[in-house]
Amino acid sequence: MAHRSGYSELTALVVDNFDSFRTTVCKMLKEFGVGAIDTAGNGNQALKACYSNDYDLVLCDYNLGPGRSGQHVLEELRFRKALKRSSLFVLLSAETDKSMIMAAFDNEPDAYLSKPITTRVLQQRLDRLLQQRDELLRIHEAIAAGSTERAIALCRQKIEKPGRYTGACQKLLGTLYLQHGAHGAAEALYRQVLQVRQLDWARVGLARVRQAQGDVAVAAQWLGEIVRGNPLCMPAYDALAENCQCRRDPQQLQAVLQQAAAVSPRSILRQKYLAETAAGNNDLPVAASAYRRTVRLGQYSCHDCIENHINFGRAVAALFREERRAAEDLSRDALRVLADIPRRFEPTAEQGGQTHLVESQVYAGQGNRLRAGVSLQAGEETLQQLPAPLSVETQLDHAMALSVNGKRREADKLLTGLIEHHRNDQQALEKIDRLLEEPQSDANRRTVAELNRSGIGHYNDRQFKQAIEYFMRAKRLFPNHIGVHLNLVQALLGEMQEYGREEERLKLCSATIAKIESRIDHTHRQYGRFAKLRHSLVQLERE
Amino acid sequence: MSDKTGRRPIDFSFVLASSVHDMKNSVSMLLNSLEEVIHSTPIENEQQRRRFGTLQYEASRINTELIQLLSIYRMQTRRLPVNLDQHYVIDVLEEQLARNHMLFETRSVGVEMDCDTDLAWFFDADLVGSVVHNVLVNCARYTRKALQISARQQAGMLCISIADDGRGYPPAMLREPDSDTVYAGEEGTHLGLFFAREVAAMHCEDQRRGRVELANDSALGGGLFSLYLP
Known part of the structure; x- marks a missing residue:
């Protein structure tokens, strides 16, 4: 041959x-x-x-x-x-x-x-x-040497004489134009291709151009259409994720990443991106299982890192506060992953401390007070040997471990000190907010205020369903915010008083009341309101 | 949904698809080992040639059939989108001929190809490749000693046709070109034909759709399979 x-x-x-x-x-x-x-x-x-x-x-x-x-x-x-x-x-x-x-x-x-x-x-x-x-060697050499302009010129030369590698050169050229900020040229190229046939790569390219030109809404619409037509088109999901980032829409970003991860479940980087996004949205069930998959996929991957392992533990520990059952299912796995850290990585002393503190929370979640206490002590001993100041993450791990080990007052003291210390550090405050009854950072205060305002607006217009949605979102983001929880109860009760009782809603209502009850005492300024709502709920349940 | 016992009913097509997937992997391994055996055992006589031929043909038929089953399952669950791009037709044809080279050799079938090296078209190379492969495997069984595979542009469509010198397609297959149900007759399920028609129909451009035509008037005197793509 x-x-x-x-x-x-x-x-x-x-x-x-x-x-x-x-x-x-x-x-x-x-x-x-x-x-x-x-x-x-x-x-x-x-x-x-x-x-x-x-x-x-x-x-x-x-x-x-x-x-x-x-x-x-x-x-x-x-x-x-x-x-x-x-x-x-x-x-x-x-x-x-x-x-x-x-x-x-x-x-x-x-x-x-x-x-x-x-x-x-x-x-x-x-x-x-x-x-x-x-055929493409010179182009790739130019790209590797960082001379984009030269690579562009070479691509154009090849495309002028149509042949076997026209398509490959067009794809390369479009990406190069985009990198180079030549949006007009990129658009012209993609449109030329699309005139002949509606090819997905050119459609994604054109949407990327639109996005780069700032027309984010149109780009989102186009990319959505591509994904609906071809659910396996991964570059479209990646562009959509970027799109959500541009629009600062973490909810939508999570939805896109969930879809992408369902289509291509073995991609570690997308799985990690999903885990981090869901954790940011405080969607703990999604975050915990995405971190678990990230850790699993990382076993032989160069993208594995110690943070993924600790974060998996953190997500499971946090999940215990919201969905016990789901957290229990994941907790053995989480403990195994945490225990494996010293063998797998070379943790710094601070990471070692974090690992103990997270471990302590998971044990506490399982109801194993003894182990929880031992891990807390090990973590504290490690921290004592570290020079101050400790990172915000470590101190938050510490505060949470204290809290679930029945040391509420120590935890509160730590948090108060932490807030005081970071008065002028909005980023740090945003991280601390999750643990507080009321957020301290400007951004989170705004978010809560906006969600509450929208919810109350709908409530006043007797649009209970929408009101409940807003309060649920606020509740997920700030799981310790008493005002938000009370608003949710009020909206749920309002809906049932208007349209009759419904089992699911009733269940949610009493669970929310129970959660507030565990965190409020009669000295709280909202206690009067809480007592009134609890009374209404009891009456509704009797009906 | 739940039945009387309160358990969720089994989604049989899902179970079937999963097990087909496993079977397919096993058959792939089998084919792989077989290839190695043939490679390391040069053919010594006619009987051995025929035996190897049968082994290989039957194994790749199972493989093909399983792949088709899976593909049809994916089509139905909308997880088999068409991945259109520009391809050189000769690349796809040559690859399928190379893939089945051993099969033709052991069955002493002569293959002729007629395709312009510059003929490029927009289609899903994997899907069209597997349709061509299925037809070739099928033809290897029914043809006498010659196959002709050709591709050309015809009235704005790409036409890939495969002609043989066998007895031709049975009348039942020729009769029902528009049927979209799997036909089970004495000659088998005709799953391959169903698959080919689905793949053809998935290729559409403006108002035009791809189609499959069968005839028994090929230049070689046997069956003629033609795949038209817009």
Whole structure:
């Protein structure tokens, strides 16, 4: 079989955990005339080989037995920039699991071949890939050298003479224009492509242009349409997430990330982004399970980090305050992950302290007072040896651990000191707010005031459903805010007095009353209002 | 929803899809090992050639059928969107021929291709690739000794056709080009044809939709499968 010349100059690495397959592929490559071939039997060996050699071609199986998979190898090589842009990475696999392929595609393998592969299939594919590599080499070199203008000029040259690589060059050129801020040129390019056919990549590109031009609402609408038409279009989700960031809409951002994570559940970075966003929204069930998945996906990933592990513990600990049952299910896993930290990472003394304090909260949630106390003590001992001042996060971990260990007064004292110390640090105050009855930061005060105002407006117009929605949002964001809880009860009661009682609503109402009751005493300035609402609820329940 | 016992009823198609997925992975491994066996055991006589041929043909038929089942499941749950992009038709055809090279070799089927190297079109290469693959695997069984695969532009549509010199498609298959139900007849389920029609219909542009045509007047004297894409 005739094939392109130039194979003899290539160096290749073949990665597979099966000896026989490595031999087969090596034989194929030798047949093509490849000059130098190395092999690796697992992910670690593959990475090591790639760090000490510049291969032109890596043929890597997805499934490499226990440990890193082919996807992890590619992910790390891309992350550490250990692969030249001119190198080809071909992922092979006997399985064609959708979520696996989707996650692998995030790291852009040059090709994906499903096993069994034959000599002919491999050769055809390599011929084409090498041809494309050669054709686009100068463009990639310009990009790697940081000379965007030169890369743009080269792309345009190629596109002027239509051919096999026109599409690839158009895609590259659009991205380059966008990076370069040449919005007009990008728009013209995408429109030209779209005139011929409605291709998703060009539609996403055009939406990105709109977004960059500041027309965020139109971009959101377009991207939404793309995702509805093609739910597997990951670049559209990524652009949508950016869009939500621009609009400062963390609720919508979470919704988009949840959708993206459902479509491609093995993507660690999106999972982590979702976990952080949900934690910011104080949507604890979502945050806790997303952190759990992030930690799991991180086992062999270069994107794993100690923060994900501690944050998983924090999310579960916080979840105990809202949904006991769900938290209990996750708590064993959380404790295991926390206990594993010293072995897996090299935690700083402060991180070690945080780990103990979070652990203490999870034990307390489980009702294991003894263990909770031991961990709290271990955490405090670690903190004492650290130079002041401690980070806000650490002190919050401490305050929460104190609180769930029955040391409410100490916790309050710590928080008061913390607020005093950070009087002028809005960012720090925003973090502290979650634990307080009333927020201290300007931003959070505004948020609460706005949500309350909207809720009360609807309540006064007897639009109870909308009012309840606003108070629920406020309640989720500020779980200790008594005023918000009372407003919610009032709106729920109002709705049932108008339209009749409803079991779900009644349940929510009494749960909210119970929560307030655990945090309020008769000296509280809202106690009178609370007592009145509780009375109304009792009457409604008797009806 | 719950039945009398209070348990949630089983979503059978989901269960089936999951188990099909497992089976497919096993068959892939099987095919892989088989490939290695054939590779390391050069064919010595006609009987061995036929046996290898049967093994390979039947295994890849199971594989194909399972992939089709999964794809149809994904189509129904709207998780198989069309991924349109511009592709060179010859790349897709050559890849499928290369993939089935061993099958044609063991069955002594001669394959001819007629496709302009510059012919480019907008389509989903994976979906169209698997339709072509299915037809090729099917033809390898029913043709006598020749196959002809060709692609050309015709009235604003891309036409990929595969002709053989076998006995042709049975009348029942020729009769029902518009039916969208899976037809189970004596000759099998015709799942492949159903799949091909679905894939064709998923490709649409303005008012035009892709379609599949079957005939028995091929240049080679046997069946003629044609896939038209807008």
